[in-house]
Amino acid sequence: MLRIAKHRVAPAGIESKAYWKRGLHGSAAMMAFMFAGLSAPAMAQDTPPPPQDVAQSDEDDGDVIIVTARRREEALIDVPVAVTAFSQDQLRDLQAQDLSGIQGAVPNLNLVQGRGSATSANIFIRGVGQPDALQTFDPAVGVYVDGVFLSRIQGALLTLSDVERVEVLRGPQGTLYGKNTIGGAVNIVSRKPDLDEFQASGDVTYGSFDQFTVNGYVSAPIAEDSVALSIAGLYDTRDGIITNPLTGEDFNDRDNLTFRSILRVQPSDSIELSLSGDYTRQRNALNLGAPTAPIIQTDLALGPQVLVEPDQFGPFDFESATSFTNGEGQELDHWGLALNANFQLSDNLELVSITSYRDLNTEFFIDIDATQAEIGDVFVGTDQRQWSQELQLRYSSDNLNGVFGLYYLNERVTSDQEAFADDLFAFGGAPISFTRLINDEQETDSYAAFGQLTYDLSDYWSITAGLRYTYEERQYNRFTTTQSDLAPFNGLDFSFPGDLPPPLNEDDSQSFDAFTPSLTISYTPAPDRLIYASASRGFKSGGFNGRANSLADLTLFVDGNPELVTTFEPETVWTYEIGGKASFLDGDVVVSAAAFYSDYQDFQARVGGGIDGGAGVGVFPVLNAGELEIYGFELEATVKPLEGLTLMSSLGYLEAQYNEFNDGRRVPPQSFSCNPTGEEIICEPAFAPPINARIAGDYTFSLGSADISIGGEARYVGEHFLSVDNREGLREDGYALLNAYVQASFDDGRYFIRGGARNLTDTLYRTDGQEFSSVGNIQTVYFGDPRTFTITLGFNY
Structure with missing residues (x-):
């Protein structure tokens, strides 16, 4: 975790891979030059002052950025x-209303509103993520609120009203965290009540729509000095940005x-x-996207028939249709309690306990096809409850620091x-009614023991080793x-596992376990320089196909033969990093870089099992897709x-490719496959x-009795696919966003007025996609907000 003591974007540690393997010699030279610059000061001095001394002097100047990412306070650098x-x-x-507001502001982070829901978060870090909201998939990137892990991506697109800071850690996490995550972590730290002073702040915003x-x-x-209470609240409404031209309704x-x-x-x-x-309560209308492929009806007498063309309303202009006509929308109630207890047992030992209970209830209507046809219209009601307990024993001394923990x-x-x-379905043009009813239940027990120790070999060298066991x-x-x-x-009834052939019909539980180590070596040539190298292993457990409606959904072709595959295996990743x-210039220039x-291994992919072109109705298989190779680098600078x-800038470069894709859909004639020949x-x-x-800047100056701040930024996100199957319509070609704000503050910042603008060029860009080609050839995309303006009046005491 981080504590930022001054208004400045904290430079992110940068990660990159063996990108030189792809001949990126220019990038390698740049990194080598930077690392040479990092170590150069050490040649000019035999005995630099200890790092903690300089960190303290920075803190006296108000410039220090305090980090507790390793469960103890340290200067970020x-x-x-x-x-x-x-x-x-x-x-x-950043004008971040919720977590999606940091999209494009963190190297190699892709964080957007999840498909079809106003409350879900689709998060990928360095190409590792899990876009499916189904409860049988765990998120690959963990969202934590004050140390408490949120198990579902529904409700995870949290508002940021009472937040002290948001931290994004990249790479596998587990030797310091209660719940392991394979891709990284997004930590949200709430504002703690002050024990000594009364504090109050508030603002009112009016804006577009x-x-x-x-x-x-x-x-x-x-x-006094012992008990304090804080209360925070947010009420936020906005009209819909998408209109149904057939009815005039907004969504x-x-x-x-x-x-x-x-x-x-x-x-x-x-x-x-x-x-x-x-407590969070959300009451939204439907969240609609737009179709990118023809919607197909299966006529049992006439064959496939096109019901809706994707361009029925012309080029997309925030217009979309739905077959829901009775005001169906989305409701979410999400609440939780947590007790964090810290006990200082001695000068060197601290015991920390984090106890939490959370309850999530959703009633979502989702029009997956986003047309007036009733093809992919669903209601999803969920009741999710989680209880967790974490214990940490933290040790600190002059040369040895560490954390040992247990988690349930x-x-x-x-x-x-x-x-x-x-x-x-239809027969000779006459529609055939069809409704599927589903009830399911999943219970998960997760146990872990973890620990990490850092030993300072000298004033220059440190080694950190960690190990986690997860069951x-x-x-x-x-x-x-x-x-x-x-x-x-x-x-057409199907019971899982009851309708499986013996002995699988009695197998309703699976267990998974793994050891995940980490090792870091760091070199501090001078108090304001750091070079490190690390290796860490990540793990995400397997599970069951939560979309199985028949044995066909569980049947994959292995070595050319049909085989019943009832579970999917865990994912693992080894990540190697130098940074x-x-x-x-006394902190006026701060840079961070990594490769x-x-x-x-074994990426868990829910893919479409339909026939090419939408001719027919297919299945919903889950694949352990095989092996991915991912590498890149990240740079951040503040000047x-x-x-x-x-002035602030960041750059993330990412290369991700499949070295192996075990596609069990390959054998049936005309079926879609990511590996159609078995080799390509x-x-x-x-x-x-x-x-x-991202390139950003802000300038603050005095004008009469006011302090004026002017800021702006440009963000760019490159081309990428929005579905595992890479359907052509589910692609974002890359986009750039321009945002700006101006603020006037009065009475030493006690009062302010701010004007903000997002997406100044009114760029049309895609954020997520629904690939349900198995049902009517559904391929739907979702879009980011158009140009918006806001004006805010606020106070701080």
């Missing part, structure tokens, strides 16, 4: 971790209400307790689903049936050339743009 952090002020400058937002925070001591709106309260108790210098509770998570998810598809057990049951006015389609961080290489002027892989990893970059 001394930490061999790839991390980007944003303070509350920086999030405001009748946006109206009220945000408030108050913190007050209850007992893709916002209607959010969020509360959080924290009670902080510090009865002595050695004990601190923090009890927090939060129990999660239970039940869902009731209905799929409405009265236009999917997870899943139990899954599923029942589906159909309702239709055509007898052969009515009452460096440096500060020059990484990842060997990613203060003049008093009041700060025609797909590339999704959500892995080769380039993302």
Whole structure:
């Protein structure tokens, strides 16, 4: 975790891989030059002052960025971790309403609103992620709130109203965290109530599409120096940005209400307790995308028939249709309680306990095909509950620091689903009614023991070693049936695992375990220089196909023969990284760089099992797709050339490719495959743009009694696919966004007025995709917001 002591974007550790293998000699030379610059100062001095001395002097100047990413306070520049952090002020400058607001601002992070839902988060870091929202898939990138892991991506697109900072850690996490994640972590740290002073802040915003937002925070001591309470609240509404031209209805709106309260108790210098509770309520209209391929009806007498062309309304102009006509929308209620307890056992030992309970309920209507045809219209109701307990024992001394921990998570998810598809089948032009009903339940128990030690070999060299053991057990049951006015389609029941052949019909649970080590060697040639090299292993457990409606969904072709595959295996990744961080000119120039290489095995891919061109209705297989090779580099820099002027930039380069794709759909005639010949892989990893970059600046000056701040940025996200299967319509060709703001502050910042603009050039860009070609050839894309303006009045005490 990070604590940022000054209004400045924290430079992210940069990761890159053996990119020189691809002949990127220019990039390698650049990295080598930088690392040479990092180590050069050491040649000019035999005995540099200890790093902690300089960190302290920086803190006295107010410039230090404090990091607790290794569970102890350190200056960011001394930490061999790839991390980007944003303070509350920086999030405001980014105009980040929710987590998706940092998209394009962190190297090799792809974080967007998940498909078809206003509340889900689709997160990839360095090409590693899991876009499917189904409860049988774990997220590959963990979202943590005050140390508590959120098990589902639904509800994870959190608003950022009472946030002290957001941190993005890249690469496998596990030797310091309660819940392991294979791709990285997004940590959200709430504002803690102050034990000594009353604090209050608030603002009101009005903007495009009748946006109206009220945000408030108050913190007050209850007992001097020992007890304090904070309460934060957010109410945010906005009209829809997509219109149905057939009815005039608006969709893709916002209607959010969020509360959080924290009670902080510090009865002595050695004990601190923090009890927090939060509640989020969201009531949204449908979240619509746009079709990119013809919607196909299967006529049992006439063959495939085109129901809707993708360009029925012409080029996309935020118009889309739906077959839902009775005001169906999306409702979410998400609440939780957490108790964080810190006990200072001695000068060297600290015991930390994190206990949490969370409850998530959703009632989502989703029009997957985003047309007036009733092809992919679904209702998904879920009830998710999780309880977790984490214990940490932290040790610190002059040369040895470490954390040892135990973790337990129990999660239970039940869902009731209905799929409405009265236009999917016909006979001689006459529609055949068809509805599928689904009930399923999954329970997960996750156990882990982890630890990490850092030993300072000298004033220059340190070594960090970590190890984690994870054991997870899943139990899954599923029942589906159909309702239709055509007898052969009515009452098609399937029970998992009951309808599997013996002995699989009694196998409703699976267990997975793994050891995941990490090793880092760091060299500090001078107090403001750091070079490090690391290797770490990540793990994500396997599970069950949560879309299985028949044995066909579980049948894959292995060596040319059909085989029943009822589970998917865990994913693993080995990531190797070199990096460096440096500060020059008394902190006016701060740079961070890294290169990484990842060997990613058994990626869990839910793919389309339909026939090419949508001719027919297919299945929903889950593949362990095989081996990916991912490498790249990341650069970040902050420069203060003049008093009041700060310039920031970041660059992420990513190369991701399949070295192996075990596609069990290959054998049936005309079936789509990412490996149609068994040798030639025609797909590339999704959500892995080769380039993302950001250039930003802000300038603050005095004008009469006001302090004026002017800021702007340009973000670029490169071309990438939005589905595992790489359907041509599910591609984003790359986009650039321009954002700007101006703020006037009065009375030493107590009052302010701010104007903001996002997407100034009104760029049309795609953020996510739905690939359900198995059902009516559905291939739907979702779009980011058009140009928007806001004006905000606020205060800070």
